[in-house]
Every structure is written in structure tokens, then in C-alpha cells.
Amino acid sequence: MAIEIPRELLPVDGRFGCGPSKVRPAQIEALSSVGMSLLGTSHRQAGVKNLVGSVRERLTTLFRLPDGYEIVLGNGGSTAFWDAAAFGLIERRSQNLVFGEFGGKFAKAAAAPWLETPDVRQAEPGTATTPEPVDGVDVYAWPHNETSTGVAAPVQRVAADGALTVIDATSAAGGIDFDATQADVYYFAPQKNLGSDGGIWFAAMSPAAIERIDRIAASDRYIPEFLSLKNAVDNSRLNQTLNTPALTTLHLLDSQLEWMLGNGGLSWAAARTAESSGLLYDWASASDVATPFVANPADRSPVVVTIDFDDSIDAATIAKTLRANGVVDTEPYRKLGRNQLRVATFVAIEPDDVRQLIRSIDYVLAQQG
Numbered sequence: 001m002a003i004e005i006p007r008e009l010l011p012v013d014g015r016f017g018c019g020p021s022k023v024r025p026a027q028i029e030a031l032s033s034v035g036m037s038l039l040g041t042s043h044r045q046a047g048v049k050n051l052v053g054s055v056r057e058r059l060t061t062l063f064r065l066p067d068g069y070e071i072v073l074g075n076g077g078s079t080a081f082w083d084a085a086a087f088g089l090i091e092r093r094s095q096n097l098v099f100g101e102f103g104g105k106f107a108k109a110a111a112a113p114w115l116e117t118p119d120v121r122q123a124e125p126g127t128a129t130t131p132e133p134v135d136g137v138d139v140y141a142w143p144h145n146e147t148s149t150g151v152a153a154p155v156q157r158v159a160a161d162g163a164l165t166v167i168d169a170t171s172a173a174g175g176i177d178f179d180a181t182q183a184d185v186y187y188f189a190p191q192k193n194l195g196s197d198g199g200i201w202f203a204a205m206s207p208a209a210i211e212r213i214d215r216i217a218a219s220d221r222y223i224p225e226f227l228s229l230k231n232a233v234d235n236s237r238l239n240q241t242l243n244t245p246a247l248t249t250l251h252l253l254d255s256q257l258e259w260m261l262g263n264g265g266l267s268w269a270a271a272r273t274a275e276s277s278g279l280l281y282d283w284a285s286a287s288d289v290a291t292p293f294v295a296n297p298a299d300r301s302p303v304v305v306t307i308d309f310d311d312s313i314d315a316a317t318i319a320k321t322l323r324a325n326g327v328v329d330t331e332p333y334r335k336l337g338r339n340q341l342r343v344a345t346f347v348a349i350e351p352d353d354v355r356q357l358i359r360s361i362d363y364v365l366a367q368q369g
């Protein structure tokens, strides 16, 4: 091993990846304590249905959902939700803000042959862009947090003409505070800030969104059963999914939500991610060799921190050295191709571990001379 980082500089937990991300040891213990009665049991019986009900209730509390909003879930993660939205949520045309990989993927899914070409508003990676009301657009979509670049964008309703505001909160949910009344659909998968495992999408839906789903489902548009949002709404109301869900994902999410609510909920979580990310942004801003990738402080994500390095430093070597010392997944998003480190500062991650990460990076930089 090239460089051995002294033990006293290392984080207690070395998982800083943006997804799958750190699952707290207490969640794993909680899962193991119910493992024999939960895992391997039918998802049509009370045990699993109560678990789904608990997750739905806790998400409703965490997001302070207004009356009439519902938590809907289905299998396939956020990627499946994009296709489901193309089939069952976009009536004619969407506007998609694209400032990174994930926003771009929804824009591609929304370019379906039965819809009009999406109005795509593209911005350079590391910057954000804003929605603009356009006649004929009935869904405005963007990520709350663009995980590939570390740019966060506000959740703010666009138009009052019945168009829906649809937010990809996959890495933001439970880590950035927001006003739920400003979105019609706030969807995510729980393997990022919510510290669970993948495979299931969740969405907080407004009455207007559910009305839209019902209307499109009643039209003559062909919708595959697996991607039917109407199907998902109906099943969610019974605390179940169309087909078998990942029970481990549900349980890890439920115990994480219990922990978050017990500590003070969304405002507590947001303060904690702001503290952790602030440590890294301050460090990079003061550094001679590093700088925050996102130039505008207002656009900087509190949950995914991207740090560019000077040409004199090879960020990939830093990430590799950290990995060899048990500090993993600080590499940048693979397609971004920058001389960069990307660090998750999700709610599960201890701010003190972020302090130790910075000490470890400083040590590696000093050793590299």
C-alpha cells in the first residue's frame, strides 16, 4: 500500500458513496432482530403490509404532507418511475430541466412516441437552470438534487394552469428541507439519503397528480401493467405492491425513518447535512489545490459535495488511496470525467466522520507533496 493513513485521522465509518450509501449499523441490527419473522414471509400478510403502512405513515410525517397527499410506491426504483411517468403522468408534453445525468435520463424517458417532444432546458454541469411556464406543457420536471454534479435546485411550483410539478428527489429526500405543497409528485428511491437499499420507488403525490393518473388510465392510451401508476396508487392504498417488493429495503427504510423522526425530523436532518457539507465546502474554498465544483454557493448541494482539484493533483489517486485505507466511494460520477472527488453528506453520515475525512485527505495531500 502506497500511503497508510494514521488510524487517528480516519473516519469511524468509511462509507461516503452517493448510492447505495451508508446504512447505519443500528439499522442492520434492527433488521437482524426481526429477520426470522419478516424475511421469507408473504408480502400479502399482515407483517409485511404493516411494514409498508408504517413506511407510508412515517414518510407522510417526515415530509409534513398536506391533507389529500398520498405516499405511493412501486417496484423498480426511480428509473422505473421515469417510464411509469411517461405512460401515466405526462398528458401531452413535459418540460425537463437537465443539469446532469439524472435529469437527462428522465428527459429521454419523456421523449416517448405517444407524447410531444419534451421542452428540454439544458445547463452546463455544475450550474442549475430554472423552469419557465410554456403553453401546452403539463409536467414540469427537475431533480431536487442532481447527484451526478452536486447541484441542488429549489422545489417551487411553476404554473397554476393545472400543470404538475414533478420532482426527482432520489438523493434529496429526507436530506433537504422543502415545502411539500410546492410539488405534485416528489419521488425517490431509498438507497441514497434515506440509507436503505434499492429496488423500490416512492412518491408523495398531490390530489391533482392522482386525478391526472386516473384520467390518463381511463383514456385509450396503452399502459403496461407493471408501469401503471393507477395500479401503484390502488395497491399502495392497500399497503402492498403489484408484485413482490424487497422486504429488506422496506425494513431498512422504516428503521431509518424512525431514527430521523426521533431526532427531530426533516429540519434536524437538513441541519445535519448542511453542517457536514459546509465543512467540505469551507475546506475546499480555503484550499490552495481544491475548489468547490459548483461555483454559485446558492446551487451547492447539502447532500452531495463535489470538489475539483488543480492539475497538479490527481484526484483519482486520492480516491484510490482513501479506498485502500477503508474510506470508499469518493470517486466522481463516472461520466462527468473531472479531476474531482464526490462525497455524500447524507443524514446517516456523522459530521465528525466528515471532519476525519478532511483530515485524511489533508494527510494524503501532504504525503504526495
Ligand SMILES: *Cc1c(COP(=O)(O)O)cnc(C)c1O
Residues within 6 Å of the ligand: 019, 076, 077, 078, 079, 080, 102, 143, 145, 146, 147, 148, 168, 169, 170, 171, 189, 192, 198, 199
Ligand atoms: C440514483 C438516482 C436515480 C436512479 O435511481 P434508481 O433507483 O437506481 O433507479 C435517479 N435520480 C437521481 C437524482 C438519482 O440520484
